[in-house]
Amino acid sequence: MKSEERQILAALDSIDTTALLRELIAIPSAVGNEGQLAKVIGEMLRVDGFDVRYQDVEGARRNVIGTFRFPRSGPCLMFNGHLDTVAPATDWKGDPLTAEVHNGRLHGLGALDMKGGIASSLTACKALISSGIPFRGSIMFSGVIDEEGYSSGARALVEQGLDAVDGIIIGEPCAGTKANPIPALTPGKVLYRLTVEGVQAHGFMPQEGVNAVEEAARIIAALDQLPQLEHPKLGNGPVSTLKITGGYEEYAVVVPDRCEAIISRMIVPGETSKGCKADLEALIASLKLDARATVEMVPPYYAPLETDRSAKLFRVFEEVYADEYDRPPTYGTSVVITDASVFSGLGGIPTLVFGPSGGSIHQANEYVDLASLAACTKTYALTAVRFLNHSPEGESHD
Ligand SMILES: [Zn+2]
Helix, strand or coil: CCHHHHHHHHHHHCCCHHHHHHHHHCCCCECCCCHHHHHHHHHHHHHHCCEEEEEEEECCEEEEEEEEECCEEEEEEEEEEECCECCCCCCCCCCCCCCEEECCEEECCCHHHHHHHHHHHHHHHHHHHHCCCCCEEEEEEEEECCCCCCCHHHHHHHHHCCCCCCEEEECCCCCCCCCCCEEEEECEEEEEEEEEECECEECCCHHHCECHHHHHHHHHHCHHHCCCCCECCCECCCEEEEEEEECCCCCCCEECCEEEEEEEEEECCCCCHHHHHHHHHHHHHHHCCCCEEEEEEEEEEECCEECCCCCHHHHHHHHHHHHHHCCCCCEEECCCCCCHHHHHHHCCCCEEECCCCEECCCCCCCEEEHHHHHHHHHHHHHHHHHHHHCCCCCCCCC
């Protein structure tokens, strides 16, 4: 191990990641209410020496973005985390916002998803900066809103431009084990809004009208005929009708003239939003309905993601991981869609999803395993050191 890596490990030892995590958990940040957490993290980053700015995404909902530039020019590594948690389950024992440690597990709302990963990222960044080593390039931390919703925070970040960013690490709880692999292949999803317009009539004289609800039912019953690609690992994506509305608001014997349905479809590499729209339109045309049916693609849209592991970030990470865990990381398919689909799929930036492990995600008494939190923090810090030191000529800087 090079001397500067030893310096980083010493710097890590002086930072209390668990205390930091407790502090993050104490700030409520259920999806839609990320403002206070963005502010607190912004303040932490500022104290560490980052240039901090906020990005308004939706009303008072803001992303927080910190950038720290080392003295020499070089690559930029961004750590990312979503600020939002889900709402606490009703069967929590104790206060979800007061972290409690039992048997090496820290319990608290968002401990695993994903304030643990954020605490590790912030600690790793702090260690790099406080070491005083003149690394090349820059490190960033971005905290984004709405991952549990529409990923509007990550989308806004990509739209604003991340051209300077060479790699992103998202601290979601993917440990790189067989049971919990690092996602290398993730399906995407599209959402259809189907609107069926018929002709209103008296319910005793249906032949005078066109029943929009019944016509919509014919389409929904035929969804299993949608042409779908078969992917060797992901199969073909499930199609589910999530919602259907139509008919009277106040009881009346009236043939409904309008029906709307929301249909979700998981997509695999090779399938696109445009293609999915055409598939459903062709299916509708084949049914020769009397009603008029229109198909719109509505947010959120996620492209399927095949991770390109040839990127430098992955090579560096795999080296560090193998040293820390005495085995290579395991990659796999994941049906859980994260902001990586936005950063990599939409932004084209190599994105690694790796974080601490634990359990009860989105459930009562969610926890992170503190030993895994420490190992993860160390892996982040050393990955960053080697990533920043890496230069195209392959020269090393001790
Ligand atoms: Zn998450």
